[in-house]
Structure formats: C-alpha cells, structure tokens
Amino acid sequence: MTGNHAELPVAARVRSLEERLIAAGLITDDELDGILTEVFESASPANGARMVARAWIDRAYAHRLIADGNAAAEELGFAAETTGYLLKAVENTPAVHNVIVCTLCSCYPTALLGPSPSWYKSFAYRSRVVREPRAVLAEFGLELAEGTEIRVWDANSETRYLVLPRPPESVSGMDEGTLASLVTRNGLIGTAAC
Ligand code: FE
Numbered sequence: 001m002t003g004n005h006a007e008l009p010v011a012a013r014v015r016s017l018e019e020r021l022i023a024a025g026l027i028t029d030d031e032l033d034g035i036l037t038e039v040f041e042s043a044s045p046a047n048g049a050r051m052v053a054r055a056w057i058d059r060a061y062a063h064r065l066i067a068d069g070n071a072a073a074e075e076l077g078f079a080a081e082t083t084g085y086l087l088k089a090v091e092n093t094p095a096v097h098n099v100i101v102c103t104l105c106s107c108y109p110t111a112l113l114g115p116s117p118s119w120y121k122s123f124a125y126r127s128r129v130v131r132e133p134r135a136v137l138a139e140f141g142l143e144l145a146e147g148t149e150i151r152v153w154d155a156n157s158e159t160r161y162l163v164l165p166r167p168p169e170s171v172s173g174m175d176e177g178t179l180a181s182l183v184t185r186n187g188l189i190g191t192a193a194c
Contacts, residue, residue, distance in 0.1 A: 018032055039110070039111070040115065042081065042111065043081075043110045043111045043112075043113075043114050043115060044114045045112070045113050045114040045183070045184065045185035045188055046114075046180065047076075047078055047081070047111060047112045047113075048109070048112035048113050048162055048183070048185075048188045049180040049181070049182075049183035049184075049188070050076055050176070050180050051065060051072060051073065051076055051078075051089075051112065051162070052164055052165060052179075052180070052183045052187075052188070053176045053177070053179035053180035053182075053183065054076065054176060055089075055164055056167040056168075056171050056179055057171060057176055057179065061075070062091070062164065065089045065164065066089050066090075066091055066164070069082070069086070069087030069088050069089045069162065070082050070083075070086065070087045072087075072089070073087055073112065078111060078112065081111030081112065082109060082111060082112065085109070085157065085158055085159065085160050086158060086159045086160070087109055087112075087160055087161075087162065088153070088159060088160070088161050088162070089161070089162050089163075089164050090151065090153055090161055090162075090163055090164065091163075091164040092163060092164060092165050092166045092190075092193075093166070094148075094166070095147070095148065095149060096148070096149045096150075096151060097137075097144055097148050097149070097150050097151070097190065098150075098151045098152075098153060098161075098163045098190050099129060099133055099137065099150065099151070099152050099153070099163070099189065099190030099191060100152075100153045100155055100161040100162075100163060100189055100190055101120075101125065101126055101129045101130065101152060101153070101154055101155065102120075102126065102154065102155040102156065103126050103127070103130060103154050104126075104156065105121070106120055106121040107155040107156050107157050107160055108120065108155060108160055108161075108189075109160045109161075109162055112162055112188070113162065113185055113188050113189065114185055117185070120189065129152055130152055130154070133150045133152050134150060136191075137150070137190075137191060140186065140191040140192060141192070142191060142192055142193060162188055163187065163188055163189060163190040165183060165187045165188070165192075165193060165194040166193065166194065167179075168182065168194075182194055
C-alpha cells in the first residue's frame with residue numbers, strides 16, 4: 001500500500017478493502033454484490049417505523065424495546081439485520097427529546113432506518129448537533145419547548161440508536177400499518193417529532 005489510506009475517499013477505501021478480501025480468497029465479487037444487494041434492498045425506515053408502531057400500540061413491547069433493542073427487533077423479524085451491534089432505543093417523552101449522531105463518521109442502524117441521508121454524514125451536523133442541538137433541530141423545523149431536555153446520543157460501530165418518537169394524541173382505532181406510516185426516517189433519527 002502506498003500513501004495514507006485514511007486520506008483516500010471512502011468509496012476508494014471500500015473498494016480497496018473489497019479487492020484485498022477477494023485477492024485473499026475470502027469472498028468473490030459476486031458474493032459481495034449479493035450481500036450488498038440484500039442489505040440495501042431490505043434496509044428501510046419502514047422497518048424502524050414498524051417497531052415504533054408496535055411500541056405505540058403495545059406498551060409491553062415498548063418496555064422490551066427500551067430494555068433490549070436487539071431482542072425487540074428480533075421479535076419483528078429483524079434479527080439478522082441487527083446483529084453485530086447493540087441496538088438501543090431511546091424514548092421521547094413530553095420532557096425529553098432524543099437525537100442521534102455519529103460524531104466520528106455515520107454509524108446508524110441502516111437496516112431499520114434506511115441508508116443514512118447525506119446531512120447525517122456531514123461534518124456540520126456531526127459537530128453542531130452536539131454543541132447546539134436546539135438550534136440544529138430548529139433548522140430541521142423542529143421547535144422544542146424551552147423546558148424540553150435534549151439528549152444527544154453518539155453512536156459508534158458497536159452501539160447504535162433508534163429514537164422512539166412520541167405517539168399521536170390517540171392511537172385507539174388506528175392499526176399498526178397506519179401508525180407506522182406516520183413515522184419518518186427523520187423521526188427515527190430525532191430531527192423530526194415523528
Ligand atoms: Fe460512525
């Protein structure tokens with residue numbers, strides 16, 4: 001290897017890693033493509049939204065989700081998607097709003113939130129949301145009451161977060177699918193109310 005690997009653009013670093021794995025006989029190009037296709041085809045905020053909708057309807061599930069995110073994901077069939085890291089769900093309440101970031105890079109539970117938006121990976125978001133979360137959230141159109149505590153969770157490759165937004169005023173009479181359709185990717189990140 002020549003040059004400083006860390007200075008290469010991410011795509012080039014990924015490709016160089018892929019080529020080394022292939023050269024070492026650990027995986028073939030086709031196998032690698034297959035894995036990536038599978039990951040990105042199933043990765044969607046609809047998955048995280050399903051977990052939120054279930055938590056809104058079923059308080060016992062919400063408790064399990066907060067206590068053990070991986071087990072709660074597994075209950076809804078997302079076991080394979082959430083292996084390899086600790087999934088922590090953080091719950092919004094009238095007093096506390098949660099927002100997630102990866103200050104180092106862009107860690108996030110992709111399978112449950114879909115591919116991360118470019119702003120999530122931006123240096124501006126990663127640095128500012130820690131220093132001035134209220135101002136950053138306001139720029140997203142989320143104006144929180146003065147008294148609301150904002151908790152910023154810094155993810156890494158081992159621990160990743162999902163925000164459990166506050167439910168609508170009344171969930172009675174709404175089925176899980178309808179409730180899930182109210183949940184957005186930004187709601188799961190915490191840059192939107194829901
Ligand atoms: Fe990261």
